[in-house]
Amino acid sequence: MNKIKTTTTVDTAKKSTKKDLSSPKGMRDIMNDEYYAFQGFFEKAQEVAVYYGFKPIETPILEHEEVFTSSIGEGTDIIDKEMYTLKTKGGDHLALRPEHTAALMRAYIEHGMQTMPQPVMFYKYGPVFRHDKPQRGRYRQFSQFDLDSLGSDKSIMDALVIKAGMSILEEAGAENLSIDINSIGDKECRGGYIKELTAYYRKHLNQLPSIDRDRLKTNPLRILDSKEEKTKEINIGAPDAVSFLCPSCKKHFKEVLEYLEAMGIQYNINKNLVRGLSYYTRTVFEVIEQGAAEDGSPLTIASGGRYDYLARQIGGKKDVPAVGFSMGVDRIVGSTWYKKLSPRIIKKPKLYFIQLGSEAKLKSLNIIEILRKAHVPIAQSLSKDSIGAQLAIAEKLQIPYALIFGQKEALENSVIVRDMSNRSQDTVKLDKLIEYLKDTK
């Protein structure tokens, strides 16, 4: 009964020979050193985050589409063009998360975290997805590490989140980062500012490039960081958000800056910084890597801000003041300054296990298990047969000791420990091996 229709399966397999064996556009495999680089970064980031009082959280990679559409804002590219959406068999409209913040707020509301001592502070790490055109440091699946404080409108939380984030970046090896900061006000003052700004651009409408004329309708704030030369000139005389801040926003912003100064964090106020996501209020900032790359163009490696109205936007009954810091891990790990943080699980092999002959090979795995139980990190290449080749690999890997286990040793239950540096070797009984190794360094 096992004769399944082999012919048909083979046929279909042959017909669909042209399988695309590459990973999807903008998505890649991460392995070996690169994997360790990511893992090492995460461990360090986690360590710093915990010191600052952040707790871990992981949310699903998929969320209901509305979590993002209602928060990030329609009219932004992230929602209109870049979100991966899908319809489940049950008819739910889900989306691969394009960022962490909205999902985090959803979790906060869902679990009634307002009953916990405020603020609730989380760190969050994982892949996010944007259907974007891949470019330098830009992938369709990339990893973000986020720090967020939810439930407090205090300016010191802005400062804390920024400080913790900057510490992580420094631990990762960043040196000459600059942080751009601005305040775009709250609902008290932002409306008035936008009105004023719009009026200003209207006055210069005939000089405004067409792309920015369009933005005047969709999102006037974004004209501020336009790359059009013409617009840049016009922007010089544009009203700036800070001078339109209401007293409480002004106070908040001033305090944030004072904290930054007290902590020795270099910043510069960039009045043209507005950020793309529409949920931001008050503080917005970006951490920029100045042209360390060959081409010298700056790359934003982290960004964030306050999002005091997000909770209600996604359907919460009341506002939850919050602030967050989000880092692009791929960009950090890919930076020239990134110092390869090594994951804790990676141990430098102390021994290279060499086996010779079938009798020895048969018992090899047992010996490796003895070493593993004694927590002796080793390397081996059991598939190789020649002792010369195996020694060569040990040499190449710069492993201090080689363990030679051949036919003779297998029969005698012993093993040769060879010091790679001076080529001296000792024969040691298997049951004394661990003890013997303790005396070596």
Next chain:
RNA sequence: GUGCCCGUAGUUUAACGGUAAAACUCCGGUUUGUGGAACCGGUAUCGAGGGUUCAACUCCCUCCGGGCGCCCCA
């Protein structure tokens, strides 16, 4: 989504309108227990699909993928 450039073995590179060359890596073999050895051998439907042509990897188109800029953004 858009503009420019690009796409040959695992990798880095050749060549030519007439069905691909080399280096390194990898795998296999030869010398059957001590430091990257040597020698031999193997591995490409020239990103995919069309078209032009007697003939295309080489010319043209479409698509896919990559790099850079724009939009946008980590």
